[in-house]
Amino acid sequence: MTEGKPFSQACENNKQVILEKLAAVFSSPGTILEIGTGTGQHAVHFAGNLRHVTWQPSDHPSNYQLCEPRLAEARLPNISKPLALDVSISDWQLPPVNGAFSANTAHIMSWQEVKAMFRGVAANLQQGEAFCLYGPFNYGGTFTSASNQQFDASLRRQKPTMGIRDMDDLEQISSENGLILESDFEMPANNRLLVWRKH
Template identity: 55%
Template sequence: MANKPFSQACENNKRPLLAMLARVFDRPATVLEIGSGTGQHGVFFAESLPHLQWQPSDRIENIPGMSLWFNEAALPNLLSPLVLDVSLPHWPAGQYQGVFTANTLHIMAWPEVKAMFAGLKRVLAPGAIVCIYGPFNYEGRFTSPSNQAFDAMLRSQASHMGIRDIADVTMFAERHGLTLQADHAMPANNRLLVFNYQQ
């Protein structure tokens, strides 16, 4: 059997994230995870939050790897992963009471970030909660030397990558019906942004 993909970052952040998500998603709901990556988050959160139906998604090239995790876990509330490229106009059909995405906005090109917010309108139920995890800048400034070094590393890999400013992210979210409800400090100079969707 092929080796399952593994992310140390997922292992490091899954428990602090779970503590927050258990508070945010505190009632039965179907949650779309955008950019499920290795699949580690999907397994951990579905197992730990059995009142949720967890819907993983990612670009097609990442589906086989995460499926190794999902098939092994065989959780009844962990749904088969969907192919989703946020930059494309056609999103999978569905309506979700929640969305979660981790460490994606600094990997996407900025037009893809904007496309993601535009696309969310197609799949969000009224009153849905959207949680976005990762590092963010404030007023154009890094929150730590480690984040500055991380940003430099990202940009050395690809010029379209980099840590986003929370003001820019919030502006585009608001254009598409999302209101920032909370901005939680997380370990390793990360944040969890919680938005509420109203049509």
């Protein structure tokens, strides 16, 4: 916590490198839905630098107010009021969005929730619009680093439904929902930024 606001060191570390990729993906005006806004550090950094977009924060109904102190302090005109969003419900009842972003959520959600997130994102995007997903991922059932393997083990000790997701599984559920993997960017600390596009 800093000055009474929730704080994530991981967000602080990765916000600039993610921004550099998002600036190219979300280059047109529109509303970008963030799934799992958390502390709001990403929302403030991205909205502050991508003035042509409207940033729509959201998080689980039990957590969506966590970002409010930081958003209130930033007072950015292009950040909307955070929404309570349970990805597992069938109708998200969102205002229209033109893109979606989520960081470090897929390994915390259950696999059923990850599938529901892809379903919901696809239902709310129009053809050609993008979904950017950041975090650690496996390839062909293999960890990309020893630290990711240790992280996965710690997640599963906390809750058996959590864990690093495999790209083969993600590609299957994305294609089922009309989302095609366009880019897979290598990021610091053994993370990736995946860009899926609605077709």
